[in-house]
Amino acid sequence: MSGMNRRWVLKRRPEGEIAPGDLQFVETPIPALGEDEVLVRNLYLSLDPTNRIWMSDRDQYMPPVEIGDVMRGGTIGVVETSRSERFKAGDIVNTGLGGWQTYTIAPAAIVSPVPMIPGVPLTAFMSVLGATGLTAWFGLMDIGKPQPGETVVVSAAAGAVGSIVGQIAKLKGCRVIGIAGGPEKCAWLTRDLGFDGAIDYKNEDVGDALDRLCPNGIDVNFENVGGKIMDAVFDRMNTFGRMALCGMISTYNDDGPPSGPNDFGRILMRRLLIKGFIIIDYLPRAGEAFAELAPWVASGQIKWKAHVVDGLENAVDALGRLFTGDHDGKLLIRVSPSTI
Ligand SMILES: NC(=O)c1ccc[n+]([C@@H]2O[C@H](COP(=O)([O-])OP(=O)(O)OC[C@H]3O[C@@H](n4cnc5c(N)ncnc54)[C@H](OP(=O)(O)O)[C@@H]3O)[C@@H](O)[C@H]2O)c1
Incomplete structure (x- = not known):
């Protein structure tokens, strides 16, 4: 041609x-x-x-x-x-x-x-059945390792990856709080996706809202945003909590390395696991995620x-x-x- x-x-x-x-x-x-x-x-x-x-x-x-x-x-x-x-x-x-x-x-x-x-x-x-869904599934399941009854927080929660993360965590029996920008996105999370709570970071203080919605602290943070939002979640993580560092979109237009959590000592005192990951490393195992995601998508359990x-x-x-x-x-x- x-x-x-x-x-x-x-x-x-x-x-x-x-x-x-x-x-x-x-x-x-x-x-x-x-x-x-x-x-x-x-x-x-x-x-x-x-x-x-x-x-x-x-x-x-x-x-x-x-x-x-x-x-x-x-x-x-x-x-x-x-x-x-x-x-x-x-x-x-x-x-x-x-x-x-x-x-x-x-x-x-x-x-x-x-x-x-x-x-x-x-x-x-x-x-949901491509890199986005795989990112959500591996970050949550392989690093977050959510247990029934635990509290999971996800940022950029109404976005492509975040919305899938929260729904998987619900299917795994967790309490799920999403952080998103604007009332419509927050309403979609709680009304349509079954999240237990949503925080509108553009219109409310994220730390205050986390204190209200996560009274027993946070066990898993699926981090998509970085910066102040990450800090607010990190400061409330429980002992033996896990943080899947998926992305830091709030920093991608900046020069220089992005800042880490402001209280580095908390990683030691609370024995936290923080692990960054890139989905390409998981592609050889894609079938594991696909086996769970495809039936959920086909049956409408994941939107x-x-x-x-x-x-x-x-x-x-x-x-x-x-x-x-x-x-x-x-x-x-x-x-x-x-x-x-
Ligand atoms: N590790 C990996 O392999 C991998 C793979 C795919 C994606 N990711 C990461 O996952 C994250 C989400 O990616 P996605 O593809 O699913 O995109 P997305 O969530 O569909 O879209 C990005 C969202 O990020 C939020 N956002 C942008 N700037 C922000 C800021 N300054 N503060 C707070 N929120 C902000 C916005 O949500 P609101 O409208 O709610 O403000 C926006 O809709 C990104 O960090 C991306 O780099 C990582």
């Missing part, structure tokens, strides 16, 4: 929030396919807080995106042309980090079929939402929504039309 590819390229490293000109939208010819390669037309692009980290030249878990390179991002698409025996035109596949572009050429070895489940839309595999923005050209503007909270569910770009 010949034709043009539309793609976002990193032109310079953002300082603070992403500014116009940090990325550039370009058109380039689609090269010919090599042996054992597939050409995939991307259907959905996942927008993730970590995209901002990848644009920076800071110490991180993957190399930063190089200046001049196509922006990195997770994609699902449909095979247009295949030079691999494993795939044929029309197959729906996960291209891994297929990038912010309309077409991805990938070696067949790194492409995997999307396991379709009747009644479950494709967007689920970019959310989830996708916020789909049309058009790859809108990806940069849309990414900013993760930092303002102006989105309702897992943030995705519809790169090209899908009938699935």
Whole structure:
């Protein structure tokens, strides 16, 4: 196939929030396919807080995106042309980090079929049944190790990862308190997802609210935000408490290393476990999470939402929504039309 590819390229490293000109939208010819390669037309692009980290030249878990390179991002698409025996035109596949572009050429070895489940839309595999759900499940189950009756607190609780964390913790018999921005998101947590309480960090003091809603302290903190919100939770953690450090989104636009908890001694005095994790390390064990999540999703026991923005050209503007909270569910770009 010949034709043009539309793609976002990193032109310079953002300082603070992403500014116009940090990325550039370009058109380039689609090269010919090599042996054992597939050409995939991307259907959905996942927008993730970590995209901002990848644009920076800071110490991180993957190399930063190089200046001049196509922006990195997770994609699902449909095979247009295949030079691999494993795939044929029309197959729906996960291209891994297929990038912010309309077409991805990938070696067949790194492409995997999307396991379709009747009644479950494709967007689920970019959310609750994709890296988002795996992050929630492994962070909570492998690090948080929630026990029935324990109190679990999750920040960015109405977001993609946080909303799944809280629902899993409920299914495991815990008392769950979520921290989210605004009354509507907080109402969704308690009314629709079954959280035991929600704290609107934009309109109330998080520490006071935690004292009210967690009278017996906090056993598990699933940390998505960092900064002052993390401190307020950390200061109330019980002896032998566990903190799964999933993300620190409040710091991603800042220069320099983010601060840790203000009372480091509490880790010793309360014998806390604090463990950072990145989901890629768990991918070999994905089946464990999938085995629990897929039936919960298919039966409706776990609810989830996708916020789909049309058009790859809108990806940069849309990414900013993760930092303002102006989105309702897992943030995705519809790169090209899908009938699935
Ligand atoms: N470790 C891993 O492998 C891994 C994998 C995926 C995600 N993560 C991390 O998980 C966290 C959530 O990611 P997600 O993809 O599920 O995004 P998300 O929660 O759907 O969206 C981000 C949310 O973060 C909240 N937020 C942003 N800036 C904030 C601030 N300054 N203070 C308080 N809250 C703020 C906003 O929630 P409100 O609207 O409620 O304010 C926003 O909606 C991020 O830290 C991300 O880096 C980690």
